[in-house]
Amino acid sequence: MAFRPEVIRFLFVSLALGGLVFSALRLCRVAGKRSLAVGGLVALLLGGYMLYFFRDPPRQAPADPAAIVAGADGTIMSVVDLQEPTFLKTNAVRISIFLSLFDVHVNRAPIGGIVEFAADYPGTRYFTFLEKSSDFNQHSTIVIRGKDTACIVNQIVGPIARRVVHWIQVGQQVQKGESIGMMKFGSRLDMVFPKDDVEVVVKKGMKVRAGETIVARLKAKVTP
Numbered sequence: 001m002a003f004r005p006e007v008i009r010f011l012f013v014s015l016a017l018g019g020l021v022f023s024a025l026r027l028c029r030v031a032g033k034r035s036l037a038v039g040g041l042v043a044l045l046l047g048g049y050m051l052y053f054f055r056d057p058p059r060q061a062p063a064d065p066a067a068i069v070a071g072a073d074g075t076i077m078s079v080v081d082l083q084e085p086t087f088l089k090t091n092a093v094r095i096s097i098f099l100s101l102f103d104v105h106v107n108r109a110p111i112g113g114i115v116e117f118a119a120d121y122p123g124t125r126y127f128t129f130l131e132k133s134s135d136f137n138q139h140s141t142i143v144i145r146g147k148d149t150a151c152i153v154n155q156i157v158g159p160i161a162r163r164v165v166h167w168i169q170v171g172q173q174v175q176k177g178e179s180i181g182m183m184k185f186g187s188r189l190d191m192v193f194p195k196d197d198v199e200v201v202v203k204k205g206m207k208v209r210a211g212e213t214i215v216a217r218l219k220a221k222v223t224p
Contacts, residue, residue, distance in 0.1 A: 001055055001057060002055070002056045002057065002058070003051055003054050003055055003056060004054040004055075004056050004106065004182065006054060006182070007050055007051060007053075007054035010047075010050040010054070011047050011050055011051075013046075013050075014042075014043050014046040014047035014050055015043050015047070017042060017043065017046060018039040018040060018041075018042045018043025018044075018046070019039060019043075020039075021035075021038060021039040021042045022035050022036060022038070022039030022040075023039075025038060025039065052102075053101070053105065053185070054105075055104060056104070056106050056179070057104060059108065059177055059209065059210060059211035059212050060177070060211075060212065061108075061175070061176045061177030061211050061212065062212070062214060064214075064217075065218075066217045066218040067176075067214045067217060068110050068111055068149075068151070068176075068193070068198060068214065068215055068216040068217065068218070069108070069110050069111075069176060069177055069210070069211055069212060069213060069214060069215065070097060070108075070110065070191075070202075070208035070209060070210050070211070070212070070213045070215050071097065071107050071108055071109070071110045071153050071180075071189050071191050071210060072097045072099055072103070072105075072107050072108075072183070072189040072208075072210050073097075073099060073103040073104040073105075073208065073209050073210050074097040074098050074099040074100065074103045074189070074207070074208065075097065075098050075100075075205065075206070075207055075208075076095065076096070076097060076202050076203065076204050076205060076206045076207075076208060076215075077096040077097065077098045077129065077188070077204065078094075078095075078096045078131065078204055079093065079094070079095055079096075079200050079202070079203065079204065080093070080094045080096070080131075081093055081094075081195060082094055082192075084152070084192055084194075087116075087117065087143045087150070087152055088150060088152065088192065088193075088194050090194050090195070090196070091194070091195040091196065092192050092193060092194055092195050093192070093193055093195045093198065093200060093216075094134070094190050094191070094192045095190070095191045095192075095193075095200060095202065095215055095216070096134065096188060096189070096190045096191075097188065097189045097190075097191075097208060098128060098129060098188055099183060099187050099188065099189065101185060104209075104210065105182050105183050105184065105185075105187075106179050106181075106182050106210065107153070107155060107166075107179070107180055107181045107182060107183065107189060107210060108177050108178060108179055108180060108210040108211035109144055109151075109153075109174045109175065109176055109177065109178045109180050109211075110144070110151050110153065110176070110191050110215070111144055111146045111149065111150075111151050111176055112144075112146055112173075112174060112175045112176040112178075113144045113145045113146030113147070113150070113151075113173070113174065114144070114145050114146075114171065114172070114173055114174075115142065115143070115144055115168050115169065115170055115171060115172045115173075115174060116143040116144065116145045116150075116170065117141065117142070117143035117170060118140070118141070118142045118143070118166055118168060118169065118170055119140065119141055120138075120139075120140045120164075121138065121139055121140070121141065122138055123136050123137045123138040123139060123157075124136045124137055124138070125137060125138065125157060125158060125159045126158070126159075127158055127159060128156055128158035128187055128188035129188075133156055133158065133188060134154065134156065134188075134190050137156050137157055137158065137188075138156075138157040138164075139154050139155055139156040139157060139164065140154070140155045140164050140165075140166050140181070141153070141154050142154075142155075142166055142168065142180060142181070144174060148197065148218050148220060149193060149194055149197040149198060149218060150193070150194065151191060151192065151193055152190075152191070152192040152193075153180070153189065153190070153191055154189065154190040154191075154192070155181055155183050155187065155189055156183075156187055156188040156189065156190060157183075157187055158187050158188060163183075163184045164181065164182070164183045164184070164187065165181050165182050165184075166180055166181035167179065167180060167181055167182075168180045168181070176211075177210075177211035177212070178211075191215070193216060196219070197218060197219060197220065198216040198217065198218060198219060199216060199217050199218075199219050200215065200216045201214060201215065201216055201217060202214075202215045202216075
């Protein structure tokens with residue numbers, strides 16, 4: 001199992017918290033062995049969770065060129081039709097995925113193509129199960145332009161998630177299913193596509209895996 005290198009800092013934090021628990025217990029005159037055991041357990045459990053959270057399992061995107069894959073692990077929250085006036089400038093469909101604290105939080109490209117835009121936006125911290133979080137919450141926006149369609153990926157911060165990061169740059173070529181970023185400690189990911197280009201194949205409540213689960217298919221003939 002691979003892990004994101006960002007976990008190292010959090011492992012040190014886990015050790016530090018374990019040390020603080022040990023020190024606090026000793027100040028309260030708890031026996032040394034018991035204090036060490038409790039502090040060690042805190043460090044072990046927290047460090048173990050951090051390794052689990054920052055795991056980055058290998059994923060294999062489907063070979064079907066018409067397949068569009070999930071950008072995140074989690075549960076489909078909604079499939080909504082809307083107008084997208086900024087990047088797609090057309091009728092669009094938005095597929096939203098909710099990530100729990102136990103899902104893999106590495107995000108992947110739903111389609112292959114050129115990164116046309118990537119930026120971070122400030123905002124509020126509504127709970128991400130609320131639809132208004134898509135419009136008002138702090139988020140990053142990534143636009144990928146493929147041969148046959150385009151995709152907007154919004155990494156959305158909630159009350160618990162402290163940060164979203166993307167590792168790609170404007171002008172970069174990405175492959176379908178390639179890692180593009182990460183959301184730290186629970187959040188929401190929205191994928192927006194031109195409505196006339198795609199047929200959505202997932203429904204609310206379905207579990208999906210980033211880079212593997214097909215969420216939509218291209219309607220038009222795929223460019224060779």
